[in-house]
């Protein structure tokens with residue numbers, strides 16, 4: 381089955397009691413048992429819920445995985461993976477991480493005796509230098525936020541396999557529509573379903589998928605033992621969102637291309653970051669491991685003054701100023717004062733995160749209107 385068909389049909393079945401084509405929202409906390417130990421596979425809704433099961437199977441199918449698990453947020457999914465570790469264990473993570481991932485590792489798990497190294501994974505050989513007998517997990521994100529760097533998943537997975545380490549890839553930005561990390565050797569794929577999977581900016585949710593039965597068992601145990609599960613209503617919304625994922629991603633990609641090309645020829649724009657541009661530093665990795673380039677576009681202004689970026693952002697009318705990404709509506713954020721404000725300016729400058737860097741989550745409106753909006757705002 382191809383991707384679009386799977387997005388609509390995988391994991392879902394007409395309701396056997398009524399024939400309802402849409403998976404019902406099973407708003408229940410418990411299930412009546414026919415006798416002691418005799419039930420239909422559902423005992424208590426923290427452990428299992430049929431709306432959630434449908435979504436978990438659907439996301440797993442999209443990633444080419446056997447097993448899927450959904451969580452109350454992307455952070456809850458990350459939390460579950462980190463709970464596979466024990467005191468004394470070490471993590472190697474890429475240095476261009478989602479802020480919340482960096483925060484949970486350094487501020488929460490460090491106090492339980494877990495150590496982490498953050499490094500530039502553009503040089504896979506660098507990763508090997510940090511491996512020691514305590515290393516258990518490699519964590520990477522590709523494309524990264526907000527500079528849209530790419531990491532060669534296969535190159536890192538070969539190192540993970542050679543050293544018997546788990547590899548988890550945060551696939552939020554790419555979505556299973558554009559990239560399937562399990563195919564390149566990852567053990568676990570993580571999603572913030574809040575973003576493209578839901579796609580309508582109305583849910584916070586996370587997901588994990590894997591092909592390894594033992595790993596799935598451990599993660600399902602943590603899901604149930606710790607209890608950060610999503611509501612059946614939210615599962616319904618994400619199931620519905622995913623039915624159009626392939627169509628949305630196609631349009632996000634077309635609009636991303638149109639916006640990136642417009643920005644690239646604009647005299648006031650300095651650099652444009654979009655992984656589909658042949659001038660992107662890691663374009664070859666995108667061609668190797670991705671089926672498309674998506675709608676995340678960042679750019680800097682030639683006049684590198686904070687006020688210039690502010691002026692542009694406050695003049696935008698269709699692009700709404702706000703955190704998050706992946707919804708049908710276009711959003712813009714200013715990393716230097718919003719998501720990455722806690723990083724000192726010198727450090728930001730070093731990694732290319734300039735004061736005028738503006739990040740766009742290009743939505744699925746008409747490209748002409750988005751370009752018109754940028755034109756009037758940049759001036």
Ligand SMILES: *Cc1c(COP(=O)(O)O)cnc(C)c1O
Pocket residue numbers: 453454455456478480481521525550552553571572573574575584585586
């Ligand atoms: C948003 C996000 C997360 C965290 O997910 P929540 O659903 O907000 O908890 C993790 N990784 C990436 C790349 C994200 O964009």
